[in-house]
Amino acid sequence: MSELSVMAVARGLEAAGISFERNAKLARFTTIGLGGPAEVLARPRSTEEIQTVVELAKAHEVPLRVLGAGSNLLVNDAGVAGVVLHTGALAHVRIDEENGIVDAGAGCHFPSLVKKTAGCGLRGLEGGVGIPGSLGGVVTMNAGAYQFSIGPLVESVEAVSADSGVMTLTRPSIDFRYRKSSFGSDLIVASVRLLLQPDSATAVRADLDAHMHTRKTTQPVGVKSAGCIFKNPEGDSAGRLIDAAGLKGLTVGGARISDVHANFIVHDGATTTAEVAALIDRVRESVATTTQVELETEVMTWN
Numbered sequence: 001m002s003e004l005s006v007m008a009v010a011r012g013l014e015a016a017g018i019s020f021e022r023n024a025k026l027a028r029f030t031t032i033g034l035g036g037p038a039e040v041l042a043r044p045r046s047t048e049e050i051q052t053v054v055e056l057a058k059a060h061e062v063p064l065r066v067l068g069a070g071s072n073l074l075v076n077d078a079g080v081a082g083v084v085l086h087t088g089a090l091a092h093v094r095i096d097e098e099n100g101i102v103d104a105g106a107g108c109h110f111p112s113l114v115k116k117t118a119g120c121g122l123r124g125l126e127g128g129v130g131i132p133g134s135l136g137g138v139v140t141m142n143a144g145a146y147q148f149s150i151g152p153l154v155e156s157v158e159a160v161s162a163d164s165g166v167m168t169l170t171r172p173s174i175d176f177r178y179r180k181s182s183f184g185s186d187l188i189v190a191s192v193r194l195l196l197q198p199d200s201a202t203a204v205r206a207d208l209d210a211h212m213h214t215r216k217t218t219q220p221v222g223v224k225s226a227g228c229i230f231k232n233p234e235g236d237s238a239g240r241l242i243d244a245a246g247l248k249g250l251t252v253g254g255a256r257i258s259d260v261h262a263n264f265i266v267h268d269g270a271t272t273t274a275e276v277a278a279l280i281d282r283v284r285e286s287v288a289t290t291t292q293v294e295l296e297t298e299v300m301t302w303n
């Protein structure tokens with residue numbers, strides 16, 4: 001890929017009236033606050049604009065990545081080549097309270113949606129309180145916590161692919177697995193229809209508060225992180241294994257294994273993605289040696 005191809009994409013975005021930025025520092029868009037620049041950061045406002053971005057990247061053979069709220073991402077310090085499609089401007093929400101139907105854009109802020117639906121007396125999302133993603137990212141990662149996961153609540157998804165254009169997938173045709181789904185940079189979530197259960201707003205709110213209390217007492221809150229670094233192995237918890245290996249508080253440079261929850265890496269601003277990645281490797285090796293379990297990363301890495 002040449003600089004000329006990237007410039008051609010930028011010209012195409014300009015001609016189509018799609019908002020974009022050159023050399024956008026991605027640290028601004030990740031919850032861990034790390035990561036170098038994207039050559040082009042495009043911000044489509046509609047499904048049609050997503051399609052235009054995808055077509056431009058394909059036509060000029062430029063790599064394309066999708067960025068939601070950046071809460072499950074580690075971006076290389078040197079940044080990434082090509083186009084990053086940021087879904088932040090796709091934030092519409094429509095709620096049919098009577099029938100429990102929620103239609104929302106991929107960039108919709110998930111924590112706000114959880115509160116809003118609970119306030120409308122709709123049950124379903126309260127177990128996901130505190131997951132700081134975009135709706136598109138939550139669906140793509142099939143995010144979940146305790147008994148909650150988003151997959152069973154998804155009725156349909158409007159998605160865009162470079163090969164097939166815009167399509168609507170209904171739940172039976174979507175592959176939801178532990179922390180992954182059919183979606184990603186090759187099949188981009190544009191908007192989602194959720195089906196929730198009408199209930200008493202007071203009861204839903206009480207459950208939401210209880211889930212939030214559990215989260216606040218078991219996870220680091222108010223510090224920069226990318227959430228859980230490793231997936232839980234079958235029948236066990238990655239945090240327990242890391243703790244059992246005596247790794248709480250382990251550091252590489254400014255990156256540290258949280259004392260509150262061993263599956264979180266936290267920092268106070270003075271670190272790099274390279275240090276976080278080195279700490280991840282140290283943990284994986286140490287846990288494999290002491291427990292014979294190979295941990296698999298949950299956090300996505302962009303190199």
Ligand SMILES: Cc1cc2nc3c(=O)[nH]c(=O)nc-3n(C[C@H](O)[C@H](O)[C@H](O)COP(=O)(O)OP(=O)(O)OC[C@H]3O[C@@H](n4cnc5c(N)ncnc54)[C@H](O)[C@@H]3O)c2cc1C
Nearest residue numbers: 066068069070071072133134136137138143144184189227
């Ligand atoms: C403090 C904290 C707590 C967390 N707690 C939980 C938890 O309890 N449970 C849990 O499951 N996760 C948790 N996470 C991780 C994270 O919030 C989820 O994985 C969330 O689903 C990521 O959404 P996002 O929009 O931030 O995605 P991003 O981090 O922006 O992207 C994640 C991946 O999804 C892809 N992607 C994003 N949007 C789209 C789209 N529209 N179409 C196609 N691909 C897309 C990206 O390319 C990337 O590969 C936590 C994170 C933090 C920081």
